[in-house]
Amino acid sequence: MRYDTYNDADVTRLRPFLGPAIVGVSAWCAASHLTVASADSSLTRLAVAAHPAVLLIAFAIALCVPAWRRDWRLAAGDAA
Numbered sequence: 374m375r376y377d378t379y380n381d382a383d384v385t386r387l388r389p390f391l392g393p394a395i396v397g398v399s400a401w402c403a404a405s406h407l408t409v410a411s412a413d414s415s416l417t418r419l420a421v422a423a424h425p426a427v428l429l430i431a432f433a434i435a436l437c438v439p440a441w442r443r444d445w446r447l448a449a450g451d452a453a
Contacts, residue, residue, distance in 0.1 A: 392441035392448035397432030401425075 404423035409415045435441055441448040 389442040392445035393435035396435035400431035401428040
């Protein structure tokens with residue numbers, strides 16, 4: 374297989390996973406925690422990422438929604 378040419382068949386195989394991946398990553402980010410270090414200053418922020426299992430569970434649940442597998446734009450929300 375040559376890697377210097379664009380193969381559309383390889384890209385179309387991954388397309389059904391794009392919508393659930395968007396939902397999985399957004400749910401993982403929403404489950405994370407972001408706080409300021411002190412009430413006086415908001416310059417220092419502490420971020421605690423959610424457990425990676427949240428990403429996997431959200432991705433697995435998102436795979437169950439046929440519309441998100443069919444078209445990734447439906448999973449991305451309203452762009453208008």
